[in-house]
Amino acid sequence: MGEASIKAQAKTAYETAIGVEVHIELATKTKLFCGCEASFGAKPNTHVCPYCLGMPGTLPVLNEKALELALSVGIALHCDIPAWSRFDRKNYFYPDNPQNYQVSQWFYPLCKVGYVEIGEDATKRIGIWNIHLEEDAGKLFHDEKTDQTLVDANRAGVPLIEIVSAPDMQSAEEVLAFLEQLRTKVLYLQASDCKLQEGSMRVDVNLSVRKAGNSGLGTRTEMKNLNSFRAITRAINAERERQIGILEAGGEITLETRRWDDAKGASFPMRSKEEAMDYRYFPDPDLPPVFVTEDQVEALKKAQPEMREAKRKRFVSQFGIPEYDSEILTQSVRLANLFEETAKLGIAPKKVSNFLMGEGLRILREKELDPADVQATPEHFAALLKLLEENKITNTVAKEVFEEVFVSDVDPAEYVERNGLLTVREEGVLRQTVESVIKENEKSASDYLGGKEKALGFLVGQTMKAMRGQADPATVTALLKELLKK
Ligand SMILES: [Zn+2]
The missing domain is CATH 1.10.10.410 (Arc Repressor Mutant, subunit A)
Structure with a gap:
């Protein structure tokens, strides 16, 4: 047997167990416990008040909208909603955390035991252990010029949910499928914009390996700093290899937190179990328990928007577009809604779908845009398709104008007129x-x-x-x- 095939055999002799912790910033106008704006990208330290700066004597007031969004996510993930939950203080000192504690939920989370279905025909269930509602921390920036570290507290107190999965996933592919499903649900609920690059969705990966056939789990490591789906895939594959390598050499896995360095394609230890902090969790004395009645849960269930699966089926039956088109269009709730509203303005659905799937996806890819950033209104999109239908512009021109409509929502008639793009047939x-x-x-x-x-x-x-x-x-x-x- 060659060395390569021995290695290959060693690899297949191990099973991988992966669980994830996903932090998602909720799309509320204001922070979790104060009236400060929660939006991203403002001038540093402009969205702050005595409460979120941790001034003594200030008191928190729970944002009802954040509670509602967190519960909606829990319902969409088939979770149990306990009759009450409670906020706890997680105590630690770090400069981005003005209060020196984070208000989180440790002992009694808002939602428990749910699942997400993945795989062909949703055949595999990935368990959800719980969902906590908590505050985000601020941000630190290192200024190279002055060699100083600066604090921006705008993000301190922005509402987050932490979704903790069971270690039910066995490969990077399954983790991505899980995250895609989760992200799609949250986007459909409009509970967050889920942007990994802006940090409104953050993923930590817990991974362990064990000899195939063994029961129980091996010692796990936790991987942080994963800023894209690509980084998550690379980190999982590298960590699996690293752990198998250690075990094959007769070593033991250390229970630790590791930091992924995507540029180096490797991870490095951050802290071991011995260095892990004792957060001294205790109930927040300033916040009463959160009671959720059955009526509230029923009302939220009724108010849930149509989710992707239902929309996918309905588009096929209502608009007569192919399954494939419906599959692609409903990947993003923004594109799905744009399709539906444009088709309802009297444009042949297949024509709308063709433009979105061909030109729309191309533009998103080339400009690296998020579908949520698409500016087109159905009225302008429909007006463009009418110009094409009436042969006032050619297909080539329509594609050019579509890009302007899609990205900046220009008025197509005005744009065509201003740029002299009407079809010449004289x-x-x-x-x-x-x-x-x-x-x-x-x-x-x-x-x-x-x-x-x-x-x-x-x-x-x-x-x-x-x-x-x-x-x-x-x-x-x-x-x-x-x-x-x-
Ligand atoms: Zn504030």
Whole structure:
């Protein structure tokens, strides 16, 4: 047996168990316990007040909207909602934490035991252990010029939910499937914008390996600083390899927290169990327990929006678009709604879907945009498709204008007018261009006259190019045929 195949065999002899802790910032206007704005990207330390700066004597007031959003997520994840929960203080000193404690839930969380379904036909259930409602910390910035570390407390006190999964996942693929499902549900609920790059969704991965067939779990490590789905995949695969390597060499796994360095493609120890802090959790004396009645839960269940699966099926039956289209469109609630509202304005649904799936997805990819940032209103999108339907603009022009509508919601009629993009079909205007195209492409002209039909297509293409895509193809073809015969 070669060394490579021995290695391969060793690898398959291990099973991986992965659980995740997902922090999601809730999309409330204000913070969890004070009236400060919770929005992202403001000037440092402008969204602060005595409470979220940890001044003595200030008192918290629970944001009802945050509670509602957290419960909605719990309901969507099939969780049990206990009749009451409680806030606890997690005590630690760090400069980004003005209060020196974080208000969290430790002993009695808001939601318990739920699940997320993944895999083909949702065949595998990933358990949810609990969902905590808690405050976010502020942020530290290191200023290279002055070699100083600065504190921005804008994020301190922004509401977060922490979703803790069971170690039910066995590969990076399963973790991504879980996160995609979770993210889609939260986006459909409009409970958060779930942007990994802005930190409104953050994922820690707990991973352990064990010999195949063994029961129980191996010693786990916790991986932090995972800022993209790609980083999560790489970190999981690297950590699995690292742990198997240690075990194969006869070593033991240390229970520790590790920091993923995506540039280096490796993780480094942050703190071991011995260094782990004792947070001295205790009930927050300033906050009463949170009571949730059955009526409240029922009302929230009724108010849940249509989720992805239901929408996917309905689009096929109501609009007659292919399953595939519906699958793609409903991946983002923003695109799904744009599709539905535009189709309802009297545009053929398949035409709407084609533009969104072809051009829309291309633009998102090329500009690295989040679907939530799409600006198009259904009215402008429909107006553009009408211009195309009425042959006022060509397909090439429509694609150009669509990008403007999609990204900046320009008025298509005005844009076409201002940039002179209406389709040219006046023979007088086109004749000159066609004549010069024939002159410049003598070989193709004689090929066509010699019986090569294909050469005509080439000449039409050249004319369209010369007209910047704005000529009416039928008129161009007719003119070419006429002028070639001369
Ligand atoms: Zn505040």
